[in-house]
Structure formats: C-alpha cells, structure tokens
Amino acid sequence: MAVAQQRALALRGAGNLAAARDLLTDAVESTRPPFGRDHPDVLSTAHLLARLHREADDPSAARRVLEEAFAAGERRWPHGDPLMLALSFELGSVADELGNRHEARRNYTRVAAAGPAVLGADHPAVRTAREYLG
Numbered sequence: 001m002a003v004a005q006q007r008a009l010a011l012r013g014a015g016n017l018a019a020a021r022d023l024l025t026d027a028v029e030s031t032r033p034p035f036g037r038d039h040p041d042v043l044s045t046a047h048l049l050a051r052l053h054r055e056a057d058d059p060s061a062a063r064r065v066l067e068e069a070f071a072a073g074e075r076r077w078p079h080g081d082p083l084m085l086a087l088s089f090e091l092g093s094v095a096d097e098l099g100n101r102h103e104a105r106r107n108y109t110r111v112a113a114a115g116p117a118v119l120g121a122d123h124p125a126v127r128t129a130r131e132y133l134g
Helices: 002-013 017-029 040-055 059-073 082-097 101-118 124-133
Strands: none
Touching: 002 017, 002 040, 017 040, 040 059, 040 082, 059 082, 082 101, 082 124, 101 124
C-alpha cells in the first residue's frame, strides 16, 4: 500500500491526477490478505484517494470512498483512533462542501469530542471542527 501511495503522489506531482486516482482505486478495491478493508494501510490509502478526488473536484467520489473506509474501519477501530479521526474530519469537510450539514456536524462532533485527547487541543482538525460546531 505504501508503494501505491508513493506512486500515486508521484503521478499527481507529474500532473496526472487521473492516473493517481485510478492507481489508488485499484489498490483499495483489490486488497488481499494480510490486508483487509479495515487494515490501517488500506484506510490510509482510501483517505489519500479521497483527498485526490477532492483535488479533482469530485467531492461525491470522495464521500463514497470515505464512507466505505469509515464503515470498514469502525468495525475494528474506535472512533478516537487517529486514523478514524482523520477519516471523520475529511468526511465532515466533504459533507459540508456538499451541503449536508447534518453529516458535517456528526463527523466534526467526533473530531471535537475525541480529537483533543488523541491529537491535541491545538491540532488543526480539532480547531476546525470546534469552529464549525460553534
């Protein structure tokens, strides 16, 4: 997974965002043991894929990837896990971008509740979540 992430970032850096997205999509969708959908490397790769979808102005694709990753991850990891918090934060951002305030609040609430103890109160994700929630 790390190699796929590195290659995707290199493709993105070379201006080939579409190929980077395709590479990561294939990597996430074709996971094999010892990697399961809830493996941290798979979740991290899905997170990167979602960020590339957003960069390509495709927030709906980002939302789909993030929702699938979060659903897989929450079977194994607590919502306060740093990677799960990263997925929650990204989901909140995408939901807000798509105008879904309920989903944005739900995900930002996770970050605001568990983030300070895990990431620190001054972490940018925690600050952004708290600002959003008012």
